[in-house]
Amino acid sequence: MSTTHVRPSAVPISVQSTVAAEPRRRSSNVILRLIREKPVGALAGLVFVLFVFCGLFADVLAPYGFNQISPIERLQPPSAKHLFGTDNLGRDLFSRCLYGARISAIIGLSAAALATIISIVIGMFTGYLGGRFDMIGQRFVDAYMSFPELVILIAVVSAVGPGMFQIIGILSLVLGVGGSRIIRSAVVSVRENMYVHAAQSIGAGTGRILWRHILPNIMPPIIVLFTTRVGAVILAESGLSFLGLGVPPPTPTWGGLLSGSGRTFMFQGPWLALAPGLCLTIVVYATNVFGDALRDLLDPRMRGSR
Amino acid sequence: MTQPLLRVDNLKVHFPVFKGAVFQHEVATVRAVDGVSFTLARGETLGLVGESGCGKSTTGLAAIRMLTPTSGRIEFEGQDISTLDKTQMQPLRRRMQMVYQDPYGSLNPRMKVRDIISEPLEVHGLAGERRARAEKIAQLMQAVGLLPDMADRYPHEFSGGQRQRIGIARALALEPSLIVCDEPVSALDVSIQAQVVNVFVDLQQRLGLAYLFIAHDLAVVRHVSNRIAVMYLGRIVEIAPRDEIYRTPLHPYTQALLAAVPVADPEVERARKRVTISGEIPSAMNPPSGCRFHTRCPHAFARCRTDDPPLVGMGSGRAAACHLHAAP
Numbered sequence: 366m367s368t369t370h371v372r373p374s375a376v377p378i379s380v381q382s383t384v385a386a387e388p389r390r391r392s393s394n395v396i397l398r399l400i401r402e403k404p405v406g407a408l409a410g411l412v413f414v415l416f417v418f419c420g421l422f423a424d425v426l427a428p429y430g431f432n433q434i435s436p437i438e439r440l441q442p443p444s445a446k447h448l449f450g451t452d453n454l455g456r457d458l459f460s461r462c463l464y465g466a467r468i469s470a471i472i473g474l475s476a477a478a479l480a481t482i483i484s485i486v487i488g489m490f491t492g493y494l495g496g497r498f499d500m501i502g503q504r505f506v507d508a509y510m511s512f513p514e515l516v517i518l519i520a521v522v523s524a525v526g527p528g529m530f531q532i533i534g535i536l537s538l539v540l541g542v543g544g545s546r547i548i549r550s551a552v553v554s555v556r557e558n559m560y561v562h563a564a565q566s567i568g569a570g571t572g573r574i575l576w577r578h579i580l581p582n583i584m585p586p587i588i589v590l591f592t593t594r595v596g597a598v599i600l601a602e603s604g605l606s607f608l609g610l611g612v613p614p615p616t617p618t619w620g621g622l623l624s625g626s627g628r629t630f631m632f633q634g635p636w637l638a639l640a641p642g643l644c645l646t647i648v649v650y651a652t653n654v655f656g657d658a659l660r661d662l663l664d665p666r667m668r669g670s671r
Numbered sequence: 672m673t674q675p676l677l678r679v680d681n682l683k684v685h686f687p688v689f690k691g692a693v694f695q696h697e698v699a700t701v702r703a704v705d706g707v708s709f710t711l712a713r714g715e716t717l718g719l720v721g722e723s724g725c726g727k728s729t730t731g732l733a734a735i736r737m738l739t740p741t742s743g744r745i746e747f748e749g750q751d752i753s754t755l756d757k758t759q760m761q762p763l764r765r766r767m768q769m770v771y772q773d774p775y776g777s778l779n780p781r782m783k784v785r786d787i788i789s790e791p792l793e794v795h796g797l798a799g800e801r802r803a804r805a806e807k808i809a810q811l812m813q814a815v816g817l818l819p820d821m822a823d824r825y826p827h828e829f830s831g832g833q834r835q836r837i838g839i840a841r842a843l844a845l846e847p848s849l850i851v852c853d854e855p856v857s858a859l860d861v862s863i864q865a866q867v868v869n870v871f872v873d874l875q876q877r878l879g880l881a882y883l884f885i886a887h888d889l890a891v892v893r894h895v896s897n898r899i900a901v902m903y904l905g906r907i908v909e910i911a912p913r914d915e916i917y918r919t920p921l922h923p924y925t926q927a928l929l930a931a932v933p934v935a936d937p938e939v940e941r942a943r944k945r946v947t948i949s950g951e952i953p954s955a956m957n958p959p960s961g962c963r964f965h966t967r968c969p970h971a972f973a974r975c976r977t978d979d980p981p982l983v984g985m986g987s988g989r990a991a992a993c994h995l996h997a998a999p
Contacts, residue, residue: 559777563841566737567791568764577790581781 406658420470483541488548718896
């Protein structure tokens, strides 16, 4: 074995020598970075938090019960007493919108969470295992995505009957299969990293590689997928409720409010359609903007571009 | 002669090239490694050099069965591993490890150094209880010149040279007998290269490791290797003990490779005679007939275009594949 140094000119070093770690810390606090770099996204995030808060504490926040009928106060325009006005039965629309937020929040968060989990499972296995498995799996996804979403939803709901759990189940399945594409492409790019190769070379099994090496490194797209899915689920749920296939009355939902009193009394009381419609628009828009802002923050490739 | 740690015999790794999106059909074969044979003794370093695309990395990957060879035999510690499947390879992975070229890509950015180094131990069920593991990690970090109290940091907090040391510590964790080093210093600054090279040399002396050291920097290879194999287009064209190959290179390709290394003294540099070769490395999909080097060889003659020269022993552990040196 050689004991001479290749380059006598090189700095004489011993094996024990250690250079201090170079400080390459970046601000790791996502919330702070969000406020500083993406003020609009931060505002959207605030709207989103507010929405979830309203849904959680609807029964505390609502000044009236959602089904509290007051015949003498029918079709009142917005006032200090009734912020969003009242409907044809004299029910307080503000309270009904708050309770509608609860349904949207429950369905939105749980169906989006389930959909994301389904996407992760399908995307990780097809993306990591690759080959024929990927080919066949993704052709199924293709076929699935070529059906119009609404048609699947209507068909399944009319078969199993309307209700919250049915809607959560079917929405998470429909959106989860579609979203697996995004996870798969993230997995395919992470899989090519040398640290995955290194894990394989030490003999790590597939489960370990997926859990320890792939999953932590695809968190940014997962978070973004989840937030944008919340908006999509809320919108789809309202669509179903509007068609009378959502959560059955008397439970107030935004879609139900739009199609019920909102549509029938649109000209006598335009606030009946405007209030739930605006709630829906603002919340869905906020989740999308928030999701975009998170993507820009968490995806290093997007850094610097606004 | 004692049994070598690794014996590679007529190794071939061919990659099929597919075309077509739906109905895939094989249109060509890349002969990345096409008949490579060598042995590696325990505690020895074999340097594997050659230009980009000559198959040196593929050889290294196949030697530890990260690739399945198309044909040929790979014997590791006396056992033929060339056809073992993933499960059969699993217990053997302990004995063979790899160090990668890119110190940035080869460490998971979401894992602490502690977890990176202890992962091989966990995978092979050797982690033991927490205190013993912490001690083992500290020892490994010290062995590669890192401070043990850096164990809770993430890879991005380290410099390139330090990251490469982390990669070496990970490879050492299972106390392997063979480490394949795939250009382990080419991504580092020259001053850091010397440090990391010395880590390799020092560890070999202490632990009796064998290295298959893949590189294109001849100075680095000269420093670490006992023997050197020069590859060209999927073949070994010359293999010899280090000092011999640098003193009297036999194969025209080796001569050209060594001539391409500049001499630091301008007087000598100006005066020395240089063998240069021109042109590009031919495609491994369609290698030239006869000697693969004849298209670029300054000494090529008629026979080189038709006959493929075998790797012939020249005595004192040397061998070259060239008609100039074959028996007359």
